[in-house]
Amino acid sequence: MGKRTEIKFLEIINEFFMNQDEQFIGYLKYTGKSVEDGLLDIRKSAEALLGFDEILRYFLLKEDPSLTKIDFEIPIRIRKGSWDALIPDIIEKILSPEGILYLYAANTIRKAANDGFFETGIVKDVKKTFQNALIAIQWSIKLATHIGSFVKSKFDNVRIFKENNETYLEILNQNNEKLKVPKKYADLYANCPENLFSKNAKIIEKDRILEFGIFEDGQEKKVTVSEKEKYIFYTQDDGEEIVLPELKHGQYVELEGEITRATENTNTIGFRYKEHTLFCKPEKGSIAKFKNKIISSEIGHLFPKVKILGQVDRADKNGEFKEKKPQIIFTEIKPLKNVENDPSLFNLKN
Known part of the structure; x- marks a missing residue:
């Protein structure tokens, strides 16, 4: 690994962390009275970050399966005022070949290069890949909140139609409210692990609301999950309890x-x-x-x-x-x- 590569990567990181006016692709945020100082205890912070990493990584791999070729890290920044985990706008620089070369072992990089990763994978349009993953996250939350369940993947009262060469679902919930959803996001929602959002939903309280946001075309778009919707996304650990004990092995x-x-x-x-x-x-x-x-x-x-x-x-x-x-x-x-x-x-x- 050459000295010039290391210097280049350090310049990229410094550009991000030294610039107080940096912009962001999107974020996970907790807001409310309990986080007015931008603080969570260590355990909750660790759980929130781990949950965000799992959610984002899941949808990134759905957006670009070639990411499985390399063990990448997702850089974020924590900011006070509320508890924010932010994805920097210069993500494509941080995850560029120079950045990855600094972060990962040489044999991993050689394999990625041999697989053609840098030419065809995330580095090609990393910002768009992250944006699309965040959009998918928001649609999954909107769909689950609309239906009232994250595990009920059957849509009642749905109309399927095409508009501008894209297939949509118009879903009617129990309150007779309609939600128009691109079919590709309905497909993603239906295949999500039921506990995907559980770590982040677990931290939600009366005075602590979960928020996912994205900055697109100069506008901020966000979805929230309050204590009222927490049950939709939070899956309790069964601990040592046997699930459905009446179902015996081999029966x-x-x-x-x-x-x-x-x-x-x-x-x-x-x-x-x-x-x-x-x-x-x-x-x-x-x-x-x-x-x-x-x-x-x-x-x-x-x-x-x-x-x-x-x-x-x-x-x-x-x-x-x-x-x-x-x-x-x-x-x-x-x-x-x-x-x-x-x-x-x-x-x-x-």
């Missing part, structure tokens, strides 16, 4: 519930049963062959209610029967209403 079951997601690259589906979302895998083959049974053609529904038939699996990775939460190895899925295959409604490859 044959026929369970009625709702499909919440379908992820072809992991060959799994999410199945909502008695307020728990269970991972389910086919006993043989790919979930693609069940596609016509897990995607609804009924107006107002993307996923149908189904009966899933299979065997309870509580084996851990070592083959011991210790898993607190069961999986279902299914052989058959029976829709409880007539459905037919319509690939335009949902993309299993997300």
Whole structure:
């Protein structure tokens, strides 16, 4: 690693941290009386930063899968006044080849270079990639808040239409309020891990509101989550409690519930049963062959209610029967209403 490269990177970092008028792509923020001094205790700060990193990294990889080729770090800045974690506008400089060369081991960089990462990956348009990830985060929050759940991925009373060559969903909630959502963000929401926002939602209190913002075209756009909506995003740790203890390892079951997601690259589906979302895998083959049974053609529904038939699996990775939460190895899925295959409604490859 040459001296000139190190100097170049230090110049970039100094430009960011010494400039008091720096601009930002977006942020995570906590506001309210409990953070007026811009402070959280050490544990809450660590949890907030870890949660933000997990959320942002998840959507960054969805936006640009080539990021899996390198172990990058997300630079942010903490600012007083409220508790802010900010993504700098010069992110493309910090994550440029010069910056990455300074931050990472030489063998990692050689691999990234051999894979063509610098030519085709995040460095090509890193700012846009971060912006798109933040937009996806905001849409996921808006959708979950509108529906009233982060794990209920079936949309009731939905109208699907095209506008300016883009597919949209118009979703009606229980209060008869409509939300117009680009289908690509509805797809992302439906496939999100149900605990993705849990670390950040856990810190929300009466006097502490969570906010995600983005600066785009000179305007600030933000979404908030208050204590009133906390339950939508916060998933309590089950601790040592056994989930659904009546489902014994090896037991044959026929369970009625709702499909919440379908992820072809992991060959799994999410199945909502008695307020728990269970991972389910086919006993043989790919979930693609069940596609016509897990995607609804009924107006107002993307996923149908189904009966899933299979065997309870509580084996851990070592083959011991210790898993607190069961999986279902299914052989058959029976829709409880007539459905037919319509690939335009949902993309299993997300």
